[in-house]
Amino acid sequence: MRRLLQLKEFGVAYEGGGDNSALALEAVDLEIRAGEKLALVGESGSGKTTLALALASLLPSHARRFGTMAWEASEPRPGGDIGFVFQDPGGSLNPVRPVGDTIAEVVRIHRHQDRRTAMRMTLTLLDQVRLPDPERIARAYPHQLSGGQRQRVALAAALAGDPKILVADEPTSALDTVVQAAVIELIQSLTTTAGMTLIFISHDIALVSEFADRIAVFRSGRLVEVGTPDEIIFAPGQAYTRHLIEAHRAVGF
Numbered sequence: 001m002r003r004l005l006q007l008k009e010f011g012v013a014y015e016g017g018g019d020n021s022a023l024a025l026e027a028v029d030l031e032i033r034a035g036e037k038l039a040l041v042g043e044s045g046s047g048k049t050t051l052a053l054a055l056a057s058l059l060p061s062h063a064r065r066f067g068t069m070a071w072e073a074s075e076p077r078p079g080g081d082i083g084f085v086f087q088d089p090g091g092s093l094n095p096v097r098p099v100g101d102t103i104a105e106v107v108r109i110h111r112h113q114d115r116r117t118a119m120r121m122t123l124t125l126l127d128q129v130r131l132p133d134p135e136r137i138a139r140a141y142p143h144q145l146s147g148g149q150r151q152r153v154a155l156a157a158a159l160a161g162d163p164k165i166l167v168a169d170e171p172t173s174a175l176d177t178v179v180q181a182a183v184i185e186l187i188q189s190l191t192t193t194a195g196m197t198l199i200f201i202s203h204d205i206a207l208v209s210e211f212a213d214r215i216a217v218f219r220s221g222r223l224v225e226v227g228t229p230d231e232i233i234f235a236p237g238q239a240y241t242r243h244l245i246e247a248h249r250a251v252g253f
Contacts, residue, residue, distance in 0.1 A: 089147070232245075
């Protein structure tokens with residue numbers, strides 16, 4: 001796989017005014033490869049989401065980046081080259097607009113289509129994420145859909161810009177086990193078919209070990225180690241990684 005992005009001594013600090021700042025990431029050295037499925041794993045507050053937001057140029061205005069983020073080609077366009085699926089699909093969908101309008105807007109902006117073509121492509125996207133009766137779903141408001149349906153709609157919106165990179169931030173944490181498995185299988189299938197790079201964020205090392213090409217383990221804003229699932233699960237090099245694995249084994253992993 002060719003290199004897509006190189007991070008060297010990369011970090012993010014959130015400025016609090018005056019001399020106050022909170023370091024969210026520091027000294028991250030990581031290569032991201034085109035077409036791979038890379039999982040970012042760690043406990044809450046470990047820096048996983050901050051890194052993903054930095055990659056997608058979605059950091060808030062009070063965040064300061066430092067170190068090197070070197071893309072092999074031009075820096076990707078948020079919403080177009082990079083699609084982002086957030087943890088809470090309800091929070092990323094406009095509650096007062098039909099979901100079809102939300103998706104069609106992304107199509108119009110990033111694929112430069114007229115309204116009629118954008119809505120036709122929206123129905124195709126809803127079908128691709130395996131939602132039954134796309135025309136009915138497109139007319140629905142977020143509160144009229146189940147959690148699993150909202151997450152599929154959010155996935156369709158992320159794909160609407162025809163991205164090269166898909167970031168999925170804990171996309172199944174609010175779903176039951178059966179729906180969770182279906183959404184993960186759908187994300188894998190869509191990214192593999194399209195040749196997209198998948199960056200999947202999770203606290204569940206057992207879950208990501210089933211599909212990731214590589215796992216990057218984070219703790220307290222630092223990259224602890226990175227390797228293939230076999231390397232991470234069966235020969236972890238750091239005590240924190242071993243702790244994560246043992247914690248999952250205690251509940252049946």
